[in-house]
Amino acid sequence: MSSPPGATHLIDITQGSVLSSQVSAFRGMSFETATGQTIRFDDWYRTRWTDLRLAWLSEVNRHWGVIWGFSTGERGQKYTIDPSLQLGLVYQTALSSGSSLSWRAVTLLGGKLREKPCVANYGDIGGIQQVNCRLAATELTPEATLAYLLHRAPPSSFALNIKFTHLF
Numbered sequence: 001m002s003s004p005p006g007a008t009h010l011i012d013i014t015q016g017s018v019l020s021s022q023v024s025a026f027r028g029m030s031f032e033t034a035t036g037q038t039i040r041f042d043d044w045y046r047t048r049w050t051d052l053r054l055a056w057l058s059e060v061n062r063h064w065g066v067i068w069g070f071s072t073g074e075r076g077q078k079y080t081i082d083p084s085l086q087l088g089l090v091y092q093t094a095l096s097s098g099s100s101l102s103w104r105a106v107t108l109l110g111g112k113l114r115e116k117p118c119v120a121n122y123g124d125i126g127g128i129q130q131v132n133c134r135l136a137a138t139e140l141t142p143e144a145t146l147a148y149l150l151h152r153a154p155p156s157s158f159a160l161n162i163k164f165t166h167l168f
Helices: 018-028 142-148
Strands: 008-015 030-032 038-040 052-059 064-071 074-076 079-081 084-096 099-110 113-115 118-121 128-131 158-166
Touching (some): 018 074, 018 079
Antiparallel strands (some): 052 064, 079 113, 084 099, 099 158
16 A cells, blocks of 8 residues: 555445346336236336445555445335445555565445335235235245245355565
């Protein structure tokens, strides 16, 4: 790290995430009810704000730095992606005039995706029941579809990177 201790740098700004993309894929889906009505998922999985992630590096001294950041989260009618907090440490040292070694450990707290069920009327067969919106028209029982509601943590909640650099 070459800036004076205490310097802070924006190192990442990203709108969208893996979880956000997974939910976005549902917007084009639909199913047909027993009466022939098409039910589109677009309204259920649409958001006004896509999850935004920001991260900074604050230099403690010439070897150490702290990574910190957050995400705004995202929500639609049938899902929520919680906001998250990113925390990490960076260490860098010169091994010789042309080589260096650094490592970085970062963790993500929060950011979980939670999908919400729908309420469907199965008429005389099953009455009104909670069901996974995406699986309401399948052969699964309404109760069985609830096991397939998405409840996922971000796929990269911890990362450790080690980097050796040698200039020729």
